[in-house]
Amino acid sequence: MKADPSPVSQPACSGPQASPLSYEQAGVVYDLIDPVKVSAQHAAAATARHLAAHGFAEIAASRGESAYVVDVGPFYLASIVECLGSKAIVADEWAALTGQSCYDAIAQDTIAMAVNDLITVGATPLIVQAYWGAGGSDWFTDAARAQALVDGWRRACDRCGVAWGGGETPALAGIVEPGRIDLAAACTGIVNPKERLSVGERLAPGDAIVLLDSSGIHANGLSLARKLVERLPQGWLSEVESGLSYGAALLAPTVLYSPVTEALWQAGIAPHYCANITGHGWRKLLRHAKALRYRIHTLPPVPPVLRFIQHHAGHDDRQAYSTLNMGAGFALFVAAADAERVVAIAQAQGVGARVAGLVEEGAKELIIEPLSLRFGDDALKLR
Amino acid sequence: MKADPSPVSQPACSGPQASPLSYEQAGVVYDLIDPVKVSAQHAAAATARHLAAHGFAEIAASRGESAYVVDVGPFYLASIVECLGSKAIVADEWAALTGQSCYDAIAQDTIAMAVNDLITVGATPLIVQAYWGAGGSDWFTDAARAQALVDGWRRACDRCGVAWGGGETPALAGIVEPGRIDLAAACTGIVNPKERLSVGERLAPGDAIVLLDSSGIHANGLSLARKLVERLPQGWLSEVESGLSYGAALLAPTVLYSPVTEALWQAGIAPHYCANITGHGWRKLLRHAKALRYRIHTLPPVPPVLRFIQHHAGHDDRQAYSTLNMGAGFALFVAAADAERVVAIAQAQGVGARVAGLVEEGAKELIIEPLSLRFGDDALKLR
Numbered sequence: 147m148k149a150d151p152s153p154v155s156q157p158a159c160s161g162p163q164a165s166p167l168s169y170e171q172a173g174v175v176y177d178l179i180d181p182v183k184v185s186a187q188h189a190a191a192a193t194a195r196h197l198a199a200h201g202f203a204e205i206a207a208s209r210g211e212s213a214y215v216v217d218v219g220p221f222y223l224a225s226i227v228e229c230l231g232s233k234a235i236v237a238d239e240w241a242a243l244t245g246q247s248c249y250d251a252i253a254q255d256t257i258a259m260a261v262n263d264l265i266t267v268g269a270t271p272l273i274v275q276a277y278w279g280a281g282g283s284d285w286f287t288d289a290a291r292a293q294a295l296v297d298g299w300r301r302a303c304d305r306c307g308v309a310w311g312g313g314e315t316p317a318l319a320g321i322v323e324p325g326r327i328d329l330a331a332a333c334t335g336i337v338n339p340k341e342r343l344s345v346g347e348r349l350a351p352g353d354a355i356v357l358l359d360s361s362g363i364h365a366n367g368l369s370l371a372r373k374l375v376e377r378l379p380q381g382w383l384s385e386v387e388s389g390l391s392y393g394a395a396l397l398a399p400t401v402l403y404s405p406v407t408e409a410l411w412q413a414g415i416a417p418h419y420c421a422n423i424t425g426h427g428w429r430k431l432l433r434h435a436k437a438l439r440y441r442i443h444t445l446p447p448v449p450p451v452l453r454f455i456q457h458h459a460g461h462d463d464r465q466a467y468s469t470l471n472m473g474a475g476f477a478l479f480v481a482a483a484d485a486e487r488v489v490a491i492a493q494a495q496g497v498g499a500r501v502a503g504l505v506e507e508g509a510k511e512l513i514i515e516p517l518s519l520r521f522g523d524d525a526l527k528l529r
Numbered sequence: 530m531k532a533d534p535s536p537v538s539q540p541a542c543s544g545p546q547a548s549p550l551s552y553e554q555a556g557v558v559y560d561l562i563d564p565v566k567v568s569a570q571h572a573a574a575a576t577a578r579h580l581a582a583h584g585f586a587e588i589a590a591s592r593g594e595s596a597y598v599v600d601v602g603p604f605y606l607a608s609i610v611e612c613l614g615s616k617a618i619v620a621d622e623w624a625a626l627t628g629q630s631c632y633d634a635i636a637q638d639t640i641a642m643a644v645n646d647l648i649t650v651g652a653t654p655l656i657v658q659a660y661w662g663a664g665g666s667d668w669f670t671d672a673a674r675a676q677a678l679v680d681g682w683r684r685a686c687d688r689c690g691v692a693w694g695g696g697e698t699p700a701l702a703g704i705v706e707p708g709r710i711d712l713a714a715a716c717t718g719i720v721n722p723k724e725r726l727s728v729g730e731r732l733a734p735g736d737a738i739v740l741l742d743s744s745g746i747h748a749n750g751l752s753l754a755r756k757l758v759e760r761l762p763q764g765w766l767s768e769v770e771s772g773l774s775y776g777a778a779l780l781a782p783t784v785l786y787s788p789v790t791e792a793l794w795q796a797g798i799a800p801h802y803c804a805n806i807t808g809h810g811w812r813k814l815l816r817h818a819k820a821l822r823y824r825i826h827t828l829p830p831v832p833p834v835l836r837f838i839q840h841h842a843g844h845d846d847r848q849a850y851s852t853l854n855m856g857a858g859f860a861l862f863v864a865a866a867d868a869e870r871v872v873a874i875a876q877a878q879g880v881g882a883r884v885a886g887l888v889e890e891g892a893k894e895l896i897i898e899p900l901s902l903r904f905g906d907d908a909l910k911l912r
Binding site for chain 1: 564565566568569570572573575576577579580582583585587592596597599601602603604606608609610611612614615617618653655656658659660662669672675676679680682683686687690691692693694695696697698699701702703704705706709710711713715717719752755
C-alpha cells in the first residue's frame with residue numbers, strides 16, 4: 147500500500163514560523179558526542195580479549211550494532227543499556243498542566259528503548275533491569291506517579307515476556323534536576339538457536355525491507371519537540387488533530403517490537419538484519435557497514451504528531467526523515483519471499499507493517515523514492 | 530590481627546561541630562524510597578513466570594540479593610544495573626579547585642558498583658555496559674575529562690577481566706544538571722559451574738566472616754561527605770592526614786573485588802555468601818534473610834577519610850558503622866576451615882583482608898564486639 151500521497155500537506159492549524167528550528171538549536175549536538183563515542187568504542191573493542199580467559203569470544207560483527215553479542219557456547223548472549231532521554235520532561239509538564247500522570251507510558255518507552263535495540267541482533271529478551279535515577283528522594287513522594295511507573299514497567303515486561311530482575315532507584319540530588327528522573331533500562335537476552343543471529347552477514351541484494359509502524363515520536367526527537375512547544379501559542383494543548391493535543395500525542399508510548407520478532411521466529415523466519423529507527427531517523431536504515439543501496443518505494447503513514455512537528459519546525463522532508471521516525475519505528479530486512487508473511491505476522495501481533503522497499507547492489511545509499519530523497523554513506527557516522 | 534585498637538580516636542584537626550550532621554540532612558531519605566522499592570520488587574517478582582516460556586526459571590533466592598540470577602540451562606545468568614551516585618560531584622568540585630580530573634577513578638567507582646554487586650551471587654562478570662548520561666552535549670567538550678573517563682573505564686574492565694560491550698552516552702539537558710554526568714554500569718555474568726552460586730543456601734553457623742579492606746569511602750555516603758565540606762573552613766583542601774586532603778582522599782577509587790572472588794574459585798573456594806558493603810554500611814552484613822547472628826571480633830583499620838567524616842559529622846560509632854563502610858568494603862562468608870586461605874588469596878590479589886568474625890546460631894543480629902555495638906533484625910529493611 148502506498149501511504150500518504152501528499153507527504154508535504156500541512157495540518158489544519160497555524161502556519162510555520164519564519165525561521166526553521168534545527169536539532170542543534172534544541173540542544174543536541176551530535177558532533178560533540180560522537181568523538182567520545184568513537185574513542186570509547188576503540189577502548190571497548192580492546193577489552194574483548196578478556197572473554198577468552200573464560201573460554202568465550204565476542205561476535206565482533208556486533209560491535210557497532212545496537213546490542214553486544216558474546217558466544218558463550220550453547221547460545222549467544224546479548225546485552226545492552228539504553229536511556230529514555232528527555233521524554234519524561236514532557237510527561238512532567240503535561241502532568242503539571244492536566245493532572246494526568248503518564249509514567250505508565252514513560253515506563254514502556256524506557257523498556258522499548260532497550261528491548262527494541264536488543265532484538266535487532268536476533269536476541270530473545272529475557273531480563274530487564276530498571277534504572278530510575280531521581281532528582282531527590284522526594285520524587286517518590288508522589289505515590290500515584292511512582293506507582294504508574296511501577297505498573298507501566300511491569301506491563302511492558304509482560305508484553306515482551308521478560309523477567310524484571312530488579313534495578314536501582316538512587317536519589318541523585320545535585321546530578322539529576324530537582325523533580326526530574328533519569329530513566330534507563332538494561333536488558334539481557336540470548337540468541338538461541340545461534341542461527342537467529344542477525345548482525346548483517348545475511349543482509350544482501352534482493353532482500354525486502356519491511357517497516358513496522360511507529361506510534362508517534364517514540365522516544366527520539368523529544369528535545370526538538372520540547373523546544374518547539376515554545377513557539378506554539380497553545381503550547382502542549384495545541385491540537386495536532388481534532389481531539390488530540392500535542393502533549394498527549396507526544397506521550398503515546400513507544401511500540402514494543404519484540405512480540406513481532408519472537409512471532410517471526412516461531413514461524414521460522416529469522417530476519418537478515420534489523421534496524422531500530424531511533425535517533426538520526428531514517429538514516430538508521432544505513433546502519434550496516436555493507437555497501438548496499440536501500441530503495442524505499444512505499445512510505446508508512448506519518449503519525450499526525452510527526453507531521454505537526456515537521457510543519458511547525460519548518461523542516462523539509464530531508465530534515466524530517468533524517469531526524470524523526472516519520473511512521474517507521476523498526477526495519478526488518480528479510481528474504482523477499484518472506485516479506486508478505488512478515489507483514490501478516492506483524493499485523494497479527496497488532497503492529498502495522500508494510501513491504502516498503504528493497505535492498506540492491508550499489509554504493510551505500512538510501513533512496514526514498516516517493517520523496518525524491520537520497521542519503522549517502524556520509525549521512526550516518528556511528529562507528 | 531586486631532586492628533585499630535582505639536577506634537574512637539580523633540584525627541589531629543579541629544573538633545567536631547556542635548550539631549551532628551545526619552544522613553537525612555544530607556538529602557538522602559531512605560524511607561521515601563523504600564516503599565516504592567518494595568512495590569517494584571513485588572511487581573518485578575510477578576514477571577518471573579515469563580522465563581518458563583523460554584524453558585528457563587529464575588533463582589527465586591536471588592530476589593532481594595545484589596544481582597538477579599536466572600537458570601538458563603548449562604549455567605546461571607546474573608545481571609545488574611548500578612549507579613555511581615553523587616561521587617562525580619566531588620570530582621567536579623575537586624577539578625574546579627585543583628585542575629585535576631579524577632574521572633579515571635570515577636570510572637572505576639562506577640564499574641565497581643556493578644561488578645562488586647554481581648559477584649556476590651558467585652558470578653563471573655563477563656560484560657559491562659556503560660551508561661554516561663551527561664547534562665548536555667558540552668560535557669564531552671572537555672576532551673581530557675572525557676578521555677579520563679574512557680581510560681579509567683577500560684582499565685577497570687581490564688582489572689576485572691570483563692568485556693566492555695558498549696553503552697549509551699545521552700545528552701540529557703533538563704534532566705541531568707548542567708555540567709554534571711549521571712554514571713551507571715550494567716553488568717552481565719554467569720555462575721559457572723552452577724555450584725558457585727552463593728545466594729545464601731550454604732550460609733550457616735560456624736562460617737567465618739572475612740572482611741576485605743576498602744580504599745576509603747568508595748561510592749556510598751558521598752551525600753554526607755559533600756554536606757560536611759560546608760562545615761570545613763578549608764573545604765576540600767582540609768587535611769585528613771599529613772599530605773592528604775579531604776577531596777583527594779574521597780576520590781580514592783573503589784576497590785574492585787572480582788579478582789579476589791575469581792582467584793578464590795581458581796583455588797576451589799566458593800563463598801557461602803557475600804555482601805557488598807555499600808549504602809547502610811555494616812548493616813549490609815545482615816543482608817541475608819536467615820536468622821543468624823554475625824559476631825565481629827576483629828575490625829579492619831578505618832581509612833583516615835572515614836574517621837575524619839565520623840569526627841566532623843559528630844557521629845558515634847553506631848551512626849558511622851551503620852552508614853559508612855568503615856574499612857570493610859566486602860564481606861565473604863566462608864567455611865571456617867578456608868578462612869585463612871581466603872585471606873591469603875585476597876592479599877595475593879593486592880586486597881587487604883582479615884578474618885573478622887563468625888556466624889552463629891541465634892536471633893538475627895550483628896554484634897560488633899570491639900565497639901560494643903548491636904544491630905538487630907530491624908536495622909536493615911531491603912525487602
